[in-house]
Amino acid sequence: MNKQVKEDILKLIKESRDAVVCSIDAEGCPNAKAMFVAKEEGLKTFWFSSNVSSSRVGQWMNNGAACIYFMNGDKIRGVMLTGEMQVCKDQETKDAFWKPGDERYYSLGPTDPDYCILKFIAQKGNYWGQQKYLFDVSEMEG
Amino acid sequence: MNKQVKEDILKLIKESRDAVVCSIDAEGCPNAKAMFVAKEEGLKTFWFSSNVSSSRVGQWMNNGAACIYFMNGDKIRGVMLTGEMQVCKDQETKDAFWKPGDERYYSLGPTDPDYCILKFIAQKGNYWGQQKYLFDVSEMEG
Numbered sequence: 001m002n003k004q005v006k007e008d009i010l011k012l013i014k015e016s017r018d019a020v021v022c023s024i025d026a027e028g029c030p031n032a033k034a035m036f037v038a039k040e041e042g043l044k045t046f047w048f049s050s051n052v053s054s055s056r057v058g059q060w061m062n063n064g065a066a067c068i069y070f071m072n073g074d075k076i077r078g079v080m081l082t083g084e085m086q087v088c089k090d091q092e093t094k095d096a097f098w099k100p101g102d103e104r105y106y107s108l109g110p111t112d113p114d115y116c117i118l119k120f121i122a123q124k125g126n127y128w129g130q131q132k133y134l135f136d137v138s139e140m141e142g
Numbered sequence: 143m144n145k146q147v148k149e150d151i152l153k154l155i156k157e158s159r160d161a162v163v164c165s166i167d168a169e170g171c172p173n174a175k176a177m178f179v180a181k182e183e184g185l186k187t188f189w190f191s192s193n194v195s196s197s198r199v200g201q202w203m204n205n206g207a208a209c210i211y212f213m214n215g216d217k218i219r220g221v222m223l224t225g226e227m228q229v230c231k232d233q234e235t236k237d238a239f240w241k242p243g244d245e246r247y248y249s250l251g252p253t254d255p256d257y258c259i260l261k262f263i264a265q266k267g268n269y270w271g272q273q274k275y276l277f278d279v280s281e282m283e284g
Contacts (some may be wrong), residue, residue, distance in 0.1 A: 008278055020162045020175050020213075022164050022172035022173075022209075022212060023172065024170070024172055025224070026165065027207075028166070028205075028207055029207065029208070029224045029225075030164035030165065030172040030173075030174075030207060030209045031164075031172075031207060031209055031222060031224065032162055032164050032172075032174060032209055032211035032222055033211070033220060033222060033268075033270070034211075034213050034220055053261055060276075063170075065169075065170055065171040065172060066171070066172065067164075067171060067172045067173055067174055069162060069174035069175070069176075071162075071176050078175065078176055080173060080174055080175060082167070082169075082171045082172075082173065083171075126173075126174070126175075128259040139263075
């Protein structure tokens with residue numbers, strides 16, 4: 001994959017405030033929901049905040065298989081990253097992502113036991129641009 | 143669920159040209175991609191056209207578990223439907239959905255063996271609107 005395509009993918013991700021994030025439920029069915037991306041690090045790591053009590057977090061605690069999908073406004077270009085979702089409940093990570101106003105979602109503040117951070121680690125990617133590209137995320141880094 | 147919420151869900155779907163459609167790959171990981179909705183029947187049945195040779199169709203031939211997800215422009219409201227994806231290769235169904243111009247994707251025309259129709263049958267739903275609603279699709283019909 002050439003440099004331009006990698007830049008196109010990173011631009012598509014940067015321009016998307018949200019990703020559609022997918023898990024697998026207890027019945028083995030895929031689930032999807034748009035989630036705000038709290039932070040991304042290249043194509044490898046993406047962070048989200050969520051409620052421990054949510055059905056979605058329960059699904060990842062049971063099965064970490066996940067994908068995240070970004071698309072442009074007209075939904076013609078898109079990039080899917082597949083990998084693993086980790087549920088981070090340690091105070092250091094929770095503190096690092098806490099923002100003023102988050103009390104709306106986690107009323108007890110950064111130590112709220114229902115507040116957690118989700119860390120998605122991408123392994124493979126699929127980009128639909130001018131043409132289709134399959135890639136290993138590790139080959140795209142560095 | 144009241145009538146207004148059902149109407150809100152149907153309106154959200156009608157206004158979305160595309161759905162994000164999810165499958166499970168051979169490694170047990172969810173996959174997602176935006177797909178154009180060829181036809182929908184209420185909240186129960188949704189039709190898409192695709193290539194038999196695509197990785198996505200191969201995944202559904204192996205495991206019919208699927209979900210489709212619609213969201214509004216600012217991605218705050220969304221509806222997820224989970225259920226089963228059937229791959230229809232019979233000529234009657236293929237003829238029913240064929241449109242002029244589809245030769246771009248299926249060069250041999252409506253009898254192209256690489257042309258198929260996907261039929262999604264919804265069982266359960268999850269709507270994020272003013273509040274969150276879980277529902278059985280069968281209870282929403284009729």
